[in-house]
Amino acid sequence: MRRQLLTLxxxxxxxLALVSGLQTGAQPRKIVIYSAIEExxxxxxxxxxRARTGIESEVLSLAAAGTLATRIRAEKAKPRAxxxxxxxxxxxAPLAKEGLLLKYVPRTLAEAKIDKQFYDPDxxxxxxxxxxxxxxxxxxxxxxxxxxxxxxxxxxxxxxxNPVYKGHFAMPSPVTTxxxxxxxxxxxxxxxxxxxxxxxxxxxxxxxxxxxxxxxxVTLIARGEAIVAMMWAHEGFVARLMxxxxxxxxxxxxxxxIGSASIIKGGPNPEGAKAFVDFLLTPLPQGINAAYxxxxxxxxDAASPVGAPPFASIKFVKxxxxxxxxxxxxxxxxxxxxxxx
Amino acid sequence: MLEWAGTRRGRVLLYDPGLALAFVLVAGxxxxxxxxxxxxxxxxxxxxxxxxxxxxxxxxxxIRNSLAMMVLSTTTATAVGFLFAFATTRGLPGARLxxxxxxxxxxxxxxxxxxxxxxxxxxxxxxxxxxxxxxVNIFGWPGLWLVQTVAFFPYxxxxxxxxxxxxxxSMEYAxxxxxxxxxxxYRTLVIPLARPGITAAALLVAISVLADFxxxxxxxxNFPLLATEAWFLIEGWADLKGASIAVSLLxxxxxxxxxxxxxxxxxxxxxxxxxxxxxxxxxxxxAFLKWPVVLACSLVSLLVLTVYVGVFVGSLVxxxxxxWRLTLDHWLLAKDWLGPLLNSLKVGVASAVLTTVIxxxxxxxxxxxxxxxxxxxxxxxxxxxxLPGVFVGVGFLLTFSRPPLELxxxxxxxxxxxxxxxxxxxxxxxxxxLAQIERAIQEAAANLGASGLRTFVDIYLPLLRHAxxxxxxxxxxxxxxxxxxxxFLVTPGNMVGTFAILMAxxxxxxxxxxxxxxxxxxVSLVILTIGQTLLGRGLRPLPSG
Numbered sequence: 023m024r025r026q027l028l029t030l031x032x033x034x035x036x037x038l039a040l041v042s043g044l045q046t047g048a049q050p051r052k053i054v055i056y057s058a059i060e061e062x063x064x065x066x067x068x069x070x071x072r073a074r075t076g077i078e079s080e081v082l083s084l085a086a087a088g089t090l091a092t093r094i095r096a097e098k099a100k101p102r103a104x105x106x107x108x109x110x111x112x113x114x115a116p117l118a119k120e121g122l123l124l125k126y127v128p129r130t131l132a133e134a135k136i137d138k139q140f141y142d143p144d145x146x147x148x149x150x151x152x153x154x155x156x157x158x159x160x161x162x163x164x165x166x167x168x169x170x171x172x173x174x175x176x177x178x179x180x181x182x183x184n185p186v187y188k189g190h191f192a193m194p195s196p197v198t199t200x201x202x203x204x205x206x207x208x209x210x211x212x213x214x215x216x217x218x219x220x221x222x223x224x225x226x227x228x229x230x231x232x233x234x235x236x237x238x239x240v241t242l243i244a245r246g247e248a249i250v251a252m253m254w255a256h257e258g259f260v261a262r263l264m265x266x267x268x269x270x271x272x273x274x275x276x277x278x279x280i281g282s283a284s285i286i287k288g289g290p291n292p293e294g295a296k297a298f299v300d301f302l303l304t305p306l307p308q309g310i311n312a313a314y315x316x317x318x319x320x321x322x323d324a325a326s327p328v329g330a331p332p333f334a335s336i337k338f339v340k341x342x343x344x345x346x347x348x349x350x351x352x353x354x355x356x357x358x359x360x361x362x363x
Numbered sequence: 364m365l366e367w368a369g370t371r372r373g374r375v376l377l378y379d380p381g382l383a384l385a386f387v388l389v390a391g392x393x394x395x396x397x398x399x400x401x402x403x404x405x406x407x408x409x410x411x412x413x414x415x416x417x418x419x420x421x422x423x424x425x426i427r428n429s430l431a432m433m434v435l436s437t438t439t440a441t442a443v444g445f446l447f448a449f450a451t452t453r454g455l456p457g458a459r460l461x462x463x464x465x466x467x468x469x470x471x472x473x474x475x476x477x478x479x480x481x482x483x484x485x486x487x488x489x490x491x492x493x494x495x496x497x498x499v500n501i502f503g504w505p506g507l508w509l510v511q512t513v514a515f516f517p518y519x520x521x522x523x524x525x526x527x528x529x530x531x532x533s534m535e536y537a538x539x540x541x542x543x544x545x546x547x548x549y550r551t552l553v554i555p556l557a558r559p560g561i562t563a564a565a566l567l568v569a570i571s572v573l574a575d576f577x578x579x580x581x582x583x584x585n586f587p588l589l590a591t592e593a594w595f596l597i598e599g600w601a602d603l604k605g606a607s608i609a610v611s612l613l614x615x616x617x618x619x620x621x622x623x624x625x626x627x628x629x630x631x632x633x634x635x636x637x638x639x640x641x642x643x644x645x646x647x648x649x650a651f652l653k654w655p656v657v658l659a660c661s662l663v664s665l666l667v668l669t670v671y672v673g674v675f676v677g678s679l680v681x682x683x684x685x686x687w688r689l690t691l692d693h694w695l696l697a698k699d700w701l702g703p704l705l706n707s708l709k710v711g712v713a714s715a716v717l718t719t720v721i722x723x724x725x726x727x728x729x730x731x732x733x734x735x736x737x738x739x740x741x742x743x744x745x746x747x748x749x750l751p752g753v754f755v756g757v758g759f760l761l762t763f764s765r766p767p768l769e770l771x772x773x774x775x776x777x778x779x780x781x782x783x784x785x786x787x788x789x790x791x792x793x794x795x796x797l798a799q800i801e802r803a804i805q806e807a808a809a810n811l812g813a814s815g816l817r818t819f820v821d822i823y824l825p826l827l828r829h830a831x832x833x834x835x836x837x838x839x840x841x842x843x844x845x846x847x848x849x850x851f852l853v854t855p856g857n858m859v860g861t862f863a864i865l866m867a868x869x870x871x872x873x874x875x876x877x878x879x880x881x882x883x884x885x886v887s888l889v890i891l892t893i894g895q896t897l898l899g900r901g902l903r904p905l906p907s908g
Binding site: 054055060061062080081082083084085086088089092093095096097098099100102162163189195197198230231232233234235237238241245246247264265266267358359 | 419420421481485486487500502503580581583585587591594595596597602603606681682683685686757760761764765766769771772850851853854855856858862865866868870872
């Protein structure tokens, strides 16, 4: 009996030792950040923040804004994080409505000279980068399979309807992704609702996949599983930087997202969180995001992504964000009924 | 069933305080960490939200797809599992190799199988394009069918193997002596006797297919399934309510299947296993059966090996499909993630130890004593098998992020979630082990004055050595390779390896993801070997006659 009990005791001690070795909570002076943009960009920004203010940060970086928002919601009784950075305003706005965010006017807002449409007039969230929707093409497969048929690279949304792309088009599903929905709304603003749905139906005839997550579409294009796709342009530029044969086209009448940041109400370190949001609206972090993530800064004086067309040269559709958010459920239901995927 | 006649219900607890304490402790833990989170998720949406389900076409489709995949993948995985079990138990050529290969998919981290299939069989796949010059689309249900078959046949092979092993060879000789032809021996004897095992295997595979998340999320494309739909709702729209409904819907078929398994199959399986052993060696398998089976198993084995080779090669080439230059860059980048890899091991060891201790104790209590609440203990110990990982993650997040038990934010949330999610595996293994131990031993110990706990620690634990090691092994490997729960419970300070792999994929660094996967696998196997050796030594039976 003694040996067995000894084994059990050793096992117990082992478990305790292992777990106490893991960190069990955040230190008070640190801030905790939930970041919905990729880890590399987040790390660089956090490093710059520490250099500027001396405040340390703990980061949970998950390029999945919805999952992070879910955590914030579930942690409502006792918030774990101070800052939620990245992810479209469409994800931040509902959190504000549910009373989960802290209202704060960043000290740096006035000097940043940001266009009014890029932040919440009630100051629950502030945009700090912009992403535009674009057309992604796998150049290698295009040249091998499409170009010989006398078709040139797509330049407009309507070019995607060409039957030559049948079975070769991919985009994120509007039912499960923010990017897919912004695309549907963009077409509604471009063509009017009924014509937009007729147009989308034609597009769906070419589609091989409506991917359930946005990164999955990039993967399809980068790996050549699809030839053309509708996707965030910056994701295409990043794939190109990584050595994949990806072309990015910014067609006229496109839509965009406002990458936002907000402070979580009741978080452990509100003062640190405010300092961080102040910092995000300065040129440095926006330049970092442009350099590594190829996303556009909201500040006119911050560095733009190299190799991407200037933001001012992109022709956007007249996008009514409030209307798009309010009509989301209805449009998604209509999409499911008429396009069915 | 396994109740011990002769002890009055509950009486034993009165004069054995140690046993009573163990019972209360185990039951209490199961209530807090299994029952509470489950109820919390089911009750999160309002009744009206559930009633609105039939109005959502995508959901109806998801329900239909989930059931269809269940039928397809279960059929093929069970069939392949049977072939492997047959090959390994009948000593066909390559039996050893097949037995090892049938274990490999059990240890594949999420993404890995699907990820490797894209690299191998996609439009730019090494095999489909570079070797065969094909241009195929593997996304959608046919690809998922293939991947799930490969991922789940090992479970079937394990269970069916146990049953085939137990079929008494002398019965086969008897059949031959009575004039049965070779084919008839298999048709009328072996397969009917294996039927309970096949049914048990099919039910277990069906539950796993329904709850499968990792493969579906990469391969299914736009083919809605309930398990993935839950995560898409959370991910795309932060819709916790919708996700709760999706996972709750999933509970209906899984719990149904599970109850079926308990009621219908389990007893029969074990009556075969506990049969008296025999020393007659088996007759050799006729050639007309032997070679087709070996061929089929070799093909599947090749497929399984491809997955591992694919990931390994993927970690060493610059850009898969476009630039085949060899490089160590991915490994250099992976070096930065050493911390999360170590955390994975800590979490894995801690949860595997807890799972094993609690599961074996619970099995001992339900199998060896007739107690009030035994049925309840039995049910709660196995019900987590029917819960998808996303369900458990969300359940813990909702239940333990506030006082009185505030675990979210510490490493304990993840450890305990994994501990109780893997409970059924340890519990079932221990039950099976207990069923093979003669009751008389327990009676003898009691007559000699040993308390219940002493009987357990001194006699049963050493005899259950294999069950303990099996439980530790599966719960450790599954904890280390888990992602569906980790996504919700991981904290900035306690990042784990699979989460780092997901981040690498999100960064577009597929090579780094592959390197991390290989590293995670290698380190886990090392720890696993050490753990198995220690457990084996510590539980060595006393030297006696």
